[in-house]
Amino acid sequence: MNLNQIHNVYFLGIGGIGMSALARYFISLNKVVSGYDRAETQLTRELADEGMVIHYTENVKLIPKQFHNSKNTLVIFTPAVPQNHSELLYFRHGGFEIKKRAEVLGIISTANDVLAVAGTHGKTTTSTMVAHLLKNSPTDCNAFLGGIAINYNNNLLLSKTSSYVVVEADEYDRSFLKLNPKAAIITSIDADHLDIYGTFEEYQSAFRQFVSQIKTGGFLIIKKGLEIGNVSTNIQQYTYSLKDEANYYAKNITIQNGYYHYDVVTPSSTIENVKLGFPGLLNVENSIAAIAMAHLIGIGNNDIRTAMESFLGVKRRFEYHIKTDNLVFIDDYGHHPEELRYTIESVREMFPSKKITGIFQPHLFSRTNDFATEFAQSLSLLNELILLEIYPARELPMPGVSSQMVFDKVTIANKHLCPKADLLSFIEAMDMPEVIITMGAGDIDTFIEPIKEILLNRS
Secondary structure (H helix, E strand, O other): OOHHHOOEEEEEOOOOHHHHHHHHHHHHOOOEEEEEOOOOOHHHHHHHHOOOEEEOOOOHHHOOHHHHOOOOEEEEEOOOOOOOOHHHHHHHHOOOEEEEHHHHHHHHHOOOEEEEEEOOOOHHHHHHHHHHHHHOOOOOOEEEEEEEEOOOOEEEEOOOOOOEEEEEOOOHHHHHHHOOOOEEEEOOOOOOOHHHHOOHHHHHHHHHHHHHOOOOOOEEEEEOOOOOOOOOOOOEEEEEEOOOOOOEEEEEEEEEOOEEEEEEEOOOOEEEEEEEOOOOHHHHHHHHHHHHHHHHOOOOHHHHHHHHHHOOOEOOOOEEEEEOOOOEEEEEOOOOHHHHHHHHHHHHHHOOOOOEEEEEOOEOHHHHHHOHHHHHHHHOOOOEEEEOOOEOOOOOOOOOOOHHHHHHHOOOOOEEEOOHHHHHHHHHHOOOOOEEEEEOOOOHHHHHHHHHHHHHHHO
């Protein structure tokens, strides 16, 4: 694919977080960008403001006229788009060049030094931390992020001088196997996406293949204790850990005035008094991985320390919407049992004496079916649970699979199964919460502002 010959780029699923970063990239190259998504969101409104023509009804007639030329139009689609989507079928039958998002990202990054962050959990926050560390140093970087970095209010960061490209290496649909990174981080390998991989063994095998694609002379940074199997002798391997001794680890962790303070031990020195204002010990651990990456490519200790203190986080990753002495409202993208456990335990750590209410929207019938017991165990760490119906995303319903499967296994007494349409009235009528968390990867984020308004009015 020669990008110089492409004039128009059409996105099927343009509102996805990874797709929108690519759309912004092509706009930066002065390409004409348009696309379809099934629902208007704050992000698609921002893309429209940036010059993209977007429609929300599946209809070939709504594709702008200039995008019907197969000779100079590239079509990019996300695996979440059904194979029988009428617009996708139109482009396929018309002989257009059609690529998955991961393929295009791989092509764009081929000529650059890719720093990839992979893992079942933590990759969005960690890759955003890596990008922030590089951006706040003479090294600089480009970045395609899997979330909106609050420091930049964007998921695409560009540089006119740097050859580094930071990417979130997503294992869904084996997307990360399109990358050949110079260096990579692996944060975790827990069973997920079994609808794609079938077994946990196949899932692990994909991570091994990903590691094998790191370029000769590059390096792997992996959480201590993760088993990846044999690693090529052509790359260097480093471990990191929250507290256990590793190549990179933290010591002297304290909490002062809402910041974590800690020292990071590296193979050659100790970076003293690192500060992180982003909550959760898991994020301290993520920061150690990001610091290891920055350190290994030559960023100085002072630049690392200054950048970490200014890191504001990622939208929908433990994002505060209300934070007062009497009321806290946090939103989080967590949608895997381990992510929920980390989030709830982090909230408990920050607010040990307060009642914690969680609103959770399960994501995918297959994931709910695979991990109903594990979801229930994590959600039972709450004081109160409001459980919504499953958000289907790319899936059709599965017989016998519903939120009731999880609900019945939750062991706390204060639990409620709530239809999505009744959520706001339920919150208006419930006892005033002390700490409330919304969790999920579906459309639960559309409730954030209405919930915030209700809580502020009640308080």
